[in-house]
Each structure stands twice: as C-alpha cells, then as structure tokens.
Amino acid sequence: MNGHDDHRDGLGRISRRDFVRYGGTFGVLAGVDSVLPGWVHWAGAPPWREPAVLDGSAGPIELTIGETRIGIDGRGGTATTINGTVPGPILRFREGDEAVIHVTNTLDEDTSIHWHGLILPNAMDGVPNVNFPGIRPGETFTYRYPVRQFGTYWYHSHSKLQEQLGHYGAMVIDPAGSEPETYDREHVIVLSDWTFSSPYRVMARLKKHPDYYNFDKRTVFDFLRDASEDGLGRTVSDRLSWGGMRMNPTDISDITSAAFIYLMNGQGPDDNWTGLFEPGERVRLRFINAAAATYFDVRVPGLPLTVIQMDGQHVKPVETDEFRIPPAKTYDVIVEPGENRAYTIFAESIARGGHARGTLAPREGMEAPVPDPRERPLLTMADMGMAGMMGHDMGGMEQMDHSMHDMTPPDTAMTPDSTMSSDPMAGHDHSAMAGGAAAMTGMGSPLRPPGTLPEDSMHGEDEHGPGNAGVAMMATSRLDEPGVGLGEDGWRVLRYTDLEALEPWDDFRAPDREIELHLTGNMERFMWSIDGVKFSDAEPIRVEYGERIRLTMINDTMMNHPMHLHGMWMELENGKGNRIPRVHTINVKPAEKVSLLFHADALGPWAFHCHILYHMDAGMFRVVEVVEPEGGMGHHMHRGHDDRSGVR
C-alpha cells in the first residue's frame, strides 16, 4: 500500500483511507442505530450488496476490514466486513501467481486473515500469536505468497469471534493447465450462519448454560409417545442409558436456529440468492461452508450433484443427491439443469429447524418449492462409542477387511497382515503424557499400510480428566456412514468412502510414526479440548521436518468436529490406497476413529483446531510445530515442497 502515509493527495481532498476512517464517524452520527443493540432494528434495513470479484492476477488486492450495517431478510445488523460486504469479495487467482494482498484494519481491535487451505510460507498463514502478531487497529499488513495450487478455498479472520460477524470470503484459484471437467458457467456459494446476538454473549451463554440454544430436548410427551410406540420397557431403558451418562441425544449443534439465521452468499432464506443458468448448461457450483458453528446438508431437488472437487482437490467425479458440508470444507459440484425452470438450492442445518436457501433459475425473480424441514435427528448408541459393545454393528471391521484386499499395494515393506494383529489397547497408554498430547506408536510395532482404514480400538484407561465427560469405549471407522440424520430419505448421500483422488499419488510413502489425538469435551461445562487439555494449558505437538506422520484422531465426544490442519495437506485414509483424497479439514463423527497422513514439509508453528469457532475458542486447538531435525536439515532436503503443490 504505497499511499499509506499520505493521508491527502496534492489537491487536499480526503483520500480513500481517510474516507474509510471518517466514514465510520459519519456512520455513527447518521445512523443512531449503529450504537444500539443488535436486536433493535429499523424497517429500512440496508439492501444486500453483492460481493465484488477481485482479480489477484491483475495486481495487488486491497482489503479493508471494518464495521458495516447489513440487511438480512429485511432486518438490520452490524457486521465485521471485508470491503463492506458479507461475504467479502471473491478473490480470484491463477495457479503460479504471486498473491499480494494489502489488508487494512479500520476496526478498533486487532484482526487477521487466514487463507484457508492454502499451502504458503508460515509467516503468511495469518494466525495471530502463532504466525504473526496480528493486524493492529489502523495498520495495513501485506500478505505476499506464491500461489502454488488451484481450486475453491476461502479466507477468514482468525481473531476472536470475528468470523461469526461476517469476516469471511471465497477464494477461487484457476489451474495453470486445463480443468478435467468442462462446464459452461460457475457460481460461488458461500454458506454461513448469522446471529443478531453478539457472539461473545453467545459464548458466555454456552459457558453458563450449554443447552441454552437446544429447544429440541425430549419432553414428557416424547416419553409417552415413545412408550406407546416402542413399549414402556424399551423407552425407560433408553432414557436410563442416556441419563446415566448425562448425555443428551438431541445435542447435535451447540447453537441452533434459535439463534441463527442461515445465509447463502450473505442472503437470508427470504432474500433468496439467485444464480442464473441457461437450460442445458453444465453449471459448476463451488460450495464453501463459512459457518462458525453449522453443518449443512446440501441438495438441489430435481438435480443430481456430480462432486468433482473436495477442499480444492480433484476427485474422481461421483454422483450423489445430497452431501453434508462441515464448517470450513469446500465441495465443487456440477449440475445440469435441463428444464427452463427454477431449482431450489437447499442447505439444511444438521440439527434441522433452519436452512439456507437460494435458487438456480433461468431468470431473476423466479423460485421453486422449498422442501419441508426434516425431523430432528437423534444420536444413537453408536455415537456413544458403544457400537462394538452392543454387538450388532461391526461394519467397520468388514469395511476394513474389504479395503485390505482392494488396496493397491503401496511402496512399503510392511505386510497387510501385520496390521490385523495389532493389540486393540496399543497406543493408549501414552495419552497420559504430560501436556504433550502427542502419542507415538509405531516405534516398536509396525504401522499398517498407508491408505487403509484404521482398525477399531477399545478406549484405554485414561479418560482425559475433568475436561472430558465420557469416552468412546469402542472407536470405529465411520467414513462409510452418511452421518446423523442422513441416509434414510430414499436418495443418495455422499460418504467419505465415495471419494478418491483423480490421479494416484506419486509419492505415497508409509508413515514414519503415528500421532494419536483424542477429541475431548465436557458438554455440561462447554469445555472443549484435545486429550482433555485445552490449548492454553498444552504444549505444541512437535514433529521433525521431513517426517511422514499418521495422524489418528478418536472422537470421545458426542458431537461432530471439523478438524483443520494449517500449512500441510492431510491425506484421508479412506481405504483407497494411493488414491486417497487430500483434505484441509476432516469431519470426525462421534466415537469415530479416523486417520490421515501428512508430510511435515513446512517448517514452523501451524495451527490445528476444530473449526467450530466456539470449540476452537474454548480450547480445542493445538500448535503443530515442524522443527528442524537434530543434525540439521541436510539429509531431508530432498523431501522438499515440490511434491506438495495442488497440482497433479
């Protein structure tokens, strides 16, 4: 930002920067409502403003973080915006560009931008106090990094709860070469959640009464209905088994439609965001879930969805009718609307009761029927980690057996048999390691081949202390399950086991060691942590540069957690051998055991956390620090960055 210090140009007019600064003051004087609480609103809510598209290939991009009044379904609120809109502008780059992005903070608190899913130098990753100090009020920070990948990504604040206030936007990177799939037009679809309450108040309420937003709890009348349908004995034993664990089967989302209105490209369901098409066109929809705390189940009634990318990575095209998009993930799908009519894009919240909605239409102003909301889902015994205990769901085992045989033999000396004999208790005794959280197995016993599904495991004796309310007694692979509340509607639902990379990986080495982490929480106190230790009490997880790590996560909580590793790709071991898909964010279901591989090929401290904003800020966060190996970097240099770009 060259003109940073020249507040006025030669003619004495107010410069852009001053305008931004004084604009805030004028805003307060002109609109008294900006000083009133969020729930006070006026009939004249500002109209929706479409996010701009900024071409980063053409030159530096300038972004200004500020406060802006926005309108949602006719109601006004104050958002933390990027260039004045929610979402912020769509940033477009081409693979091979150098991104130069000046970010000016006009807020009266620190801010930051994290480029979600981008592989970039550590200092550019944008996490305050991990990668850089943050951007102070009035300051301009310049992000500068090579763009070495393609696909659909997004960017957002990593400071306090600003992301909930609208501080996010889409980022689209075109490949240097050609796209494997052709399409005639594309739309970016940013899903998010908005609350007219202060998110800090939301957090405080959850700390005091974690069930504050759950208006779906089971009542006396639910008991009577269940007793008449399923019999009294079964109903009583169901209530006793949940009550005995002090768990609630309706605890699907911490924050529900009681507080949230769900947005599609910043517009409420009534505003009805509309994307145009010509009948017969192939339309690429780039779905991004920028919600702070909401999983969406996405479908377009009447149109099959062909998934072509996940997290910006090409996958073998797979056709489905609905997919669940966890916070922070992206899915690119192609639809072919053949008829000259409107189609509803329906993104239902995981706890039901609310949805984001938009329309694909040949013309503006059209709409199609909006589907009825589905019934509230309930967690099951499998979510308690009792699937194995109950003796009727060993699906994970069979699945694993399968993948063993289907797997392309990887470049490794290990035999598939060696994994089957592993002691189910192995790998748990170390979780007690003080503060470290990093558990190492595989030092003595060989690890199973890369790309395979993890074996089921019994939980060890360490129950992770007061920060954790329960454990998954039997953790299983659940990648082949659609997730709670899905799969019973008579249409296809995408599963992680449906996805494989478009091309096999060239460098598909076996892991050097395994790190096992338990996702832990105490819903009664709204505490969230990893291995029972919240971030401020934890030591970084240290890995050596050049190491190939198997990251195994076991979810001991009853909630889904979208876990995101910064700076390095994770390869999801879903049984597809050397075609396992690459992700920046992985959803971990309750009582699930999931494993991913990553190359520690980027030095420095990287954030690793749950992407439910309130879980992250409650402490479900770690720093993964890639350190130089003892004896220097020399012999590791051959494992450089070159194989880690987004290119295949």
Added chain:
Amino acid sequence: MSDVRVWSRRAAAFGAAIAVTVVGGSSPLAAQTMDDMIYTYVSFDELEYVPGASEEPVEYKGQMWIGGDFERIWFKARGEQSTLEHEGDFEGQALYSRTTSAFWNTQVGLRVDHLYGPGPGATRGHLALGVQGLAPYWFELESFLFVSHRGDVSARVEASYDLLFTQRLIVEPEFELNGAVQSVPQFGVGSGLTDFELGARVRYEIVRELAPYVGMSWVRLIGETADMARGAGAGVGNANFVAGLRWWY
C-alpha cells in the same frame, strides 16, 4: 460478633488470593484462543412471595460465580424477609470452587447465618465443605458439611430435577434435608435430622434467562428440632403456595 468480623476479613483476603490465581498466568500463544476467559454468572434460582405463610415472606435463593473452567469463586445466598415487619433470616456463603471431575465441583469456604427481627438477633459463622454437581440421570445435587465457630457440626443435601413438559414449560421438583450433630437452641436447631423441604415449581422460560413460576413448598421440622418448636408454641410444618421469578445472567 467480633470473631465473625475477623472471619469476614480472612474470607476477603482468601478471595483476593484466589482471584489472583484464577486471573493470572497464561502462555503468550494462548492469546490465540479465548479458552482462559473469566466469566461472571449471577442467578436467582428462587425469588418468590409466599402469601400463605404467617409473615408473608419473600424468600430467595441465589448464587454467583466468577472464574474459568477449573477454578471459581462462588457466592451463595438464601433467606427470607417478612413483608409485614423487619424480620427474617439470611445465609451467605463465599466458597472456592474447583472442578474435580467432569460433573463435580469441590467447594470450600465460609458460611454466615444471620437472624434478625423484633426478637433477639443472632449471627454465627461456619466453615463449609461440600460437593456440587450433576449426578447420573440428570439430578442436580449439592451436599455440604458445616462446622460452626462454636464447633457445631451440621450437614445439608439438596437435589433437584428438570422435567420438561415443553421446551419452555418445566416442572422442577426439589428436595432438601438438613441435619445437625449438636443442638443449637439459639437457632432453633436440635440434634439429629432437623428439617426437610419438598417443593415443586412450574416455570415458563420466556427466554432462558427469565422464567416466572408458581409452585408448592412443604417445609417440615423433624426430631428434636420439631420438639423444640412445639415447646416454643410454634408450628412444625406448613405447605405453601409460592409465586416467583427465576432469573440469571
């Protein structure tokens, strides 16, 4: 009286020391998340008018805590104030509370009782030690042991349960049992089990923070305590209609 003042000074010093512990120290990296924030909670679980009782009192039971996930300073207050004259009783507790397991807090601190009115007033202090938390099957439970400044030992158990008729219409049955080792006539306490209270309140949560309610409360003195009351010509039990407001922030 003077020892009470000494204790309250000690309690204040203790509280200040805990506050420093709670607010203090965190690593610089931790500034990335808000996981060591201090929250303040205030709640009037019961704030009710009892029109049928002889003194037509207003009764209250409230609590407040300040702290983080593991350590909190906890204040509790309960009592009644006649609406007819300056008469009533008050019990206050200041406790250090620590999360000892997923669902339980261990609490230790001081309790002060104060009787006031037209007759002779009385004040006493206690050391308080107890646990508070959520028992299996969703029972809120609190169990305390008290030792007064004269060495009298007493105990209390409280339990409550939320029964949902709708998401906002909730019936809360409640039970409390008190007992004492020594009799303390000044406070009308006999040795053995002293009294219990059974209540049920039906509240409607207009918002989570605010719920008007109506209910019944049955208090009964038992054992030696009941005998002492009878000897003084007082009743030993009554069931009353109550109407009040539950509020928290």
